[in-house]
Amino acid sequence: MHHLADRRLVSSAYLGGSAQSDLTRRNKCSAGQAPALGITGMPGANDAFVKFSDVQKTYDGKTLVVKKLNLDIARGEFLTLLGPSGSGKTTTLMMLAGFEVPTQGRIFIDGRAIDNLPPHKRDIGMVFQNYALFPHMTVEENLAFPLKVRKRGKMEIKDRITRALDMVRLGDYGKRLPGQLSGGQQQRVALARALCFDPNLVLMDEPLGALDKQLRDQMQLEIRRIHKALGVTIVYVTHDQSEALTMSDRIAVFNDGLIHQLASPAGLYEQPQNAFVAQFVGDNNLLRGKVIDMDGASCTVEVSGMGNVHALVINAEAVGRPVLISLRPERVKLNPAPGSLPNTLNARVEELIYLGDHVRVRVSVGGHDLVIKLPNSDGVQVHEGAQLTIGWKTQDCRALDAG
Amino acid sequence: MAATVAQTAGSEKNMLLRAELRRSERWGKLRAFALVLPLLLFLVITFVFPIGRMLFNAVHDDTLLTLMPRTTAALAAWDGNDLPGEQVFAALAKDLRDTWEQKTMGSVAVRMNYELPGTGSQFTSSARKASTLLTGPYKAALIQIDPLWERKEVWNFFKRGASPFTAYYLLRSVDYQYGADSQIVATPPETAIFRDAFLRTFGISVGVTAATFLLGFPVAYLLATLSPKSSNLLMILIVLPFWTSMLVRTVAWVVLLQQNGVVNQALVGLHIISHPADLIFTRFATIVAMTQIQLPVTLLPIYSVMKTIPPSHIRAARSLGAGSFYAFWRVYFPQTLPGIAAGCLLTFILCLGYYLTPALVGGPSDQMVGYFIANYTNKQINWGLASALSALLLVATLLLYYVFNKLVDVNRLKIG
Ligand SMILES: Nc1ncnc2c1ncn2[C@@H]1O[C@H](COP(=O)(O)OP(=O)(O)O)[C@@H](O)[C@H]1O
Numbered sequence: 001m002h003h004l005a006d007r008r009l010v011s012s013a014y015l016g017g018s019a020q021s022d023l024t025r026r027n028k029c030s031a032g033q034a035p036a037l038g039i040t041g042m043p044g045a046n047d048a049f050v051k052f053s054d055v056q057k058t059y060d061g062k063t064l065v066v067k068k069l070n071l072d073i074a075r076g077e078f079l080t081l082l083g084p085s086g087s088g089k090t091t092t093l094m095m096l097a098g099f100e101v102p103t104q105g106r107i108f109i110d111g112r113a114i115d116n117l118p119p120h121k122r123d124i125g126m127v128f129q130n131y132a133l134f135p136h137m138t139v140e141e142n143l144a145f146p147l148k149v150r151k152r153g154k155m156e157i158k159d160r161i162t163r164a165l166d167m168v169r170l171g172d173y174g175k176r177l178p179g180q181l182s183g184g185q186q187q188r189v190a191l192a193r194a195l196c197f198d199p200n201l202v203l204m205d206e207p208l209g210a211l212d213k214q215l216r217d218q219m220q221l222e223i224r225r226i227h228k229a230l231g232v233t234i235v236y237v238t239h240d241q242s243e244a245l246t247m248s249d250r251i252a253v254f255n256d257g258l259i260h261q262l263a264s265p266a267g268l269y270e271q272p273q274n275a276f277v278a279q280f281v282g283d284n285n286l287l288r289g290k291v292i293d294m295d296g297a298s299c300t301v302e303v304s305g306m307g308n309v310h311a312l313v314i315n316a317e318a319v320g321r322p323v324l325i326s327l328r329p330e331r332v333k334l335n336p337a338p339g340s341l342p343n344t345l346n347a348r349v350e351e352l353i354y355l356g357d358h359v360r361v362r363v364s365v366g367g368h369d370l371v372i373k374l375p376n377s378d379g380v381q382v383h384e385g386a387q388l389t390i391g392w393k394t395q396d397c398r399a400l401d402a403g
Numbered sequence: 404m405a406a407t408v409a410q411t412a413g414s415e416k417n418m419l420l421r422a423e424l425r426r427s428e429r430w431g432k433l434r435a436f437a438l439v440l441p442l443l444l445f446l447v448i449t450f451v452f453p454i455g456r457m458l459f460n461a462v463h464d465d466t467l468l469t470l471m472p473r474t475t476a477a478l479a480a481w482d483g484n485d486l487p488g489e490q491v492f493a494a495l496a497k498d499l500r501d502t503w504e505q506k507t508m509g510s511v512a513v514r515m516n517y518e519l520p521g522t523g524s525q526f527t528s529s530a531r532k533a534s535t536l537l538t539g540p541y542k543a544a545l546i547q548i549d550p551l552w553e554r555k556e557v558w559n560f561f562k563r564g565a566s567p568f569t570a571y572y573l574l575r576s577v578d579y580q581y582g583a584d585s586q587i588v589a590t591p592p593e594t595a596i597f598r599d600a601f602l603r604t605f606g607i608s609v610g611v612t613a614a615t616f617l618l619g620f621p622v623a624y625l626l627a628t629l630s631p632k633s634s635n636l637l638m639i640l641i642v643l644p645f646w647t648s649m650l651v652r653t654v655a656w657v658v659l660l661q662q663n664g665v666v667n668q669a670l671v672g673l674h675i676i677s678h679p680a681d682l683i684f685t686r687f688a689t690i691v692a693m694t695q696i697q698l699p700v701t702l703l704p705i706y707s708v709m710k711t712i713p714p715s716h717i718r719a720a721r722s723l724g725a726g727s728f729y730a731f732w733r734v735y736f737p738q739t740l741p742g743i744a745a746g747c748l749l750t751f752i753l754c755l756g757y758y759l760t761p762a763l764v765g766g767p768s769d770q771m772v773g774y775f776i777a778n779y780t781n782k783q784i785n786w787g788l789a790s791a792l793s794a795l796l797l798v799a800t801l802l803l804y805y806v807f808n809k810l811v812d813v814n815r816l817k818i819g
């Protein structure tokens with residue numbers, strides 16, 4: 001076991017290839033294909049490395065902070081819990097780490113129930129938002145901590161510290177105290193500390209929350225690179241949807257103690273299964289309407305002032321029920337050839353916002369505001385006040401629950 | 404040529420700039436000084452001056468120099484072997500007459516009694532009798548008046564009086580004194596009490612500091628980790644004694660611990676003991692009462708440091724594989740050291756100066772240096788000795804503080 005783990009840290013490069021990407025690919029497609037609500041797209045229960053089974057948690061005996069959580073995480077997967085603040089992500093992570101006890105349900109790691117396993121026996125690396133580096137120990141002593149606890153030999157400890165510091169590109173900083181490092185450097189030390197003892201599972205709770213944007217982007221790629229190199233299973237918590245999309249194999253969207261959708265980044269972005277996900281992940285135009293006709297996979301929705309819109313049935317219950325239509329800004333075409341798209345409407349340009357790589361166009365259609373994203377590729381030829389037509393495909397427009 | 408001109412112009416400009424900078428900085432400095440001036444004056448008047456005065460008093464005593472000027476001057480030539488000559492006795496007779504006329508012989512007698520107990524009254528009677536002694540030879544006459552003037556230690560005492568400074572009080576505070584030939588000898592055992600008093604003071608202070616730490620640390624930990632609601636209540640209970648005067652609290656201990664006090668009555672009532680135990684006027688009572696008073700002083704700095712340690716540190720340590728005790732000991736405890744150091748040092752230093760509590764609940768053998776200082780200041784009016792004891796206590800405290808700072812690696816503690 002350790003032997004194998006050792007190899008992981010030594011030769012980061014050679015594992016990067018086949019095994020890892022196979023796993024990722026499998027996760028991605030299974031997630032993408034499963035359209036039913038919520039907890040689907042999970043790998044078979046047998047090869048689940050971490051398994052939440054009907055887990056509930058309440059702190060005060062009144063409100064459930066986590067409601068009936070079922071979640072399987074594959075070995076080597078990068079899974080992100082994404083959700084607004086207070087949605088129960090940290091609680092979920094803490095139950096997995098052993099710092100909170102589920103009120104109901106069980107958690108399994110590698111097929112073994114961990115109800116009675118204290119935190120220090122779980123072999124889980126953790127990265128906290130405030131880094132939680134021990135301020136009275138140097139960087140090296142911080143990294144040596146988990147190794148000393150495990151009674152590793154002096155030489156091995158030294159060796160591992162060197163490798164771990166090299167991995168996070170902090171080779172020369174071993175003798176410093178955490179207080180003498182910048183935020184980004186501290187974060188990388190925390191990362192190295194959580195990884196240097198080769199845990200099978202690493203948990204990260206908003207680890208980049210305190211960094212500025214540029215550093216955050218850089219660290220996202222770094223964590224991603226390390227994950228690929230080591231093949232370790234990572235459960236990552238964030239409230240930043242773009243961070244989740246950038247890093248994850250799969251994303252579980254949390255709200256109010258429930259997983260609203262579990263899917264790959266592409267699946268989540270392209271095929272939100274409900275109004276909450278559609279609003280939370282990426283920009284979206286949301287239109288309220290009423291189903292007036294349903295025809296298999298597509299339906300017709302009446303939106304007041306705009307007329308009828310043809311949309312894909314995702315979460316629309318029946319004719320006559322209110323729905324929310326979601327439409328990505330980049331899927332709206334300007335001045336489509338007449339008759340080429342099922343949804344075509346007249347619009348007036350209200351505002352242009354120049355954002356460098358693209359231009360956001362705010363148009364009004366029958367009293368509704370829509371935002372359109374135009375790539376800034378061959379110049380944008382609209383101007384404020386212009387009248388034009390806009391259109392989109394049925395499959396780009398999803399009829400969801402009314403939210 | 405042009406370059407030189409430009410250069411001179413440049414350096415002139417630089418000089419102007421520097422002058423400007425100095426002017427603006429001078430203003431800043433003046434302002435800063437004006438802001439601290441009131442506090443500075445206050446400190447000088449209430450702190451620096453009295454302490455300086457006290458240190459001065461510990462080594463300065465010009466009683467003999469001013470009241471016996473002729474004798475002390477005449478003794479300068481005395482070799483210290485045989486009795487002084489007629490000339491010295493003549494000076495003595497003149498000084499004795501003066502002290503009798505100016506009614507200052509009492510002060511000299513008091514000063515004499517410090518170093519040569521019992522000689523004060525002999526001096527006074529000599530002064531009275533010598534007031535009628537107008538013609539020589541004085542030597543035989545004075546020895547006739549009182550055999551005191553045959554004693555060499557008396558003459559050595561007056562010879563030392565030629566200097567306005569004396570080491571006597573400092574020597575006495577560590578149980579040494581001057582012998583007959585002005586050599587330094589140990590104070591005889593029956594009056595050698597100060598070294599013991601210092602040791603006792605340090606012993607009691609260490610004991611009380613240790614007790615407050617052992618009792619306070621767990622409570623501070625509880626306070627720092629409890630939910631705010633319950634910790635607020637506990638905090639009030641802890642600082643409540645702070646709002647009561649120390650005298651009241653000490654008297655409360657008297658009520659509790661006395662022969663037929665609450666504790667003894669309870670113990671006897673419960674048939675745990677058959678006769679009331681000696682609780683009051685013991686070392687035990689002293690330490691218990693002082694511990695109770697000092698507890699918040701040790702506890703609060705520890706608590707405030709603990710408050711700043713994020714709970715995620717323990718969690719991180721646990722997730723890294725440390726058991727709960729190991730995590731506490733290696734990760735949490737070292738981070739509380741600055742608080743422990745501050746709290747314990749504060750309590751220790753405050754304990755060194757305790758006077759009231761041991762005086763009320765301790766026995767005669769439990770009195771600390773503070774008691775003797777108060778005694779010599781208020782009752783015996785021996786300010787020299789009181790000052791010397793205070794100075795010694797002050798120096799010991801500063802020395803301890805210095806050693807402590809060296810031992811505890813301050814730099815390492817502060818980061819974080
Ligand atoms: N130790 C706790 N005691 C009581 N309530 C808690 C505790 N920790 C979290 N909560 C509550 O549980 C809910 C979920 O919190 P959390 O899991 O931290 O959410 P997230 O990490 O998604 O922001 C919040 O409403 C929070 O107030």
Ligand SMILES: [Mg+2]
Nearest residue numbers: 089090091205
């Ligand atoms: Mg959280």
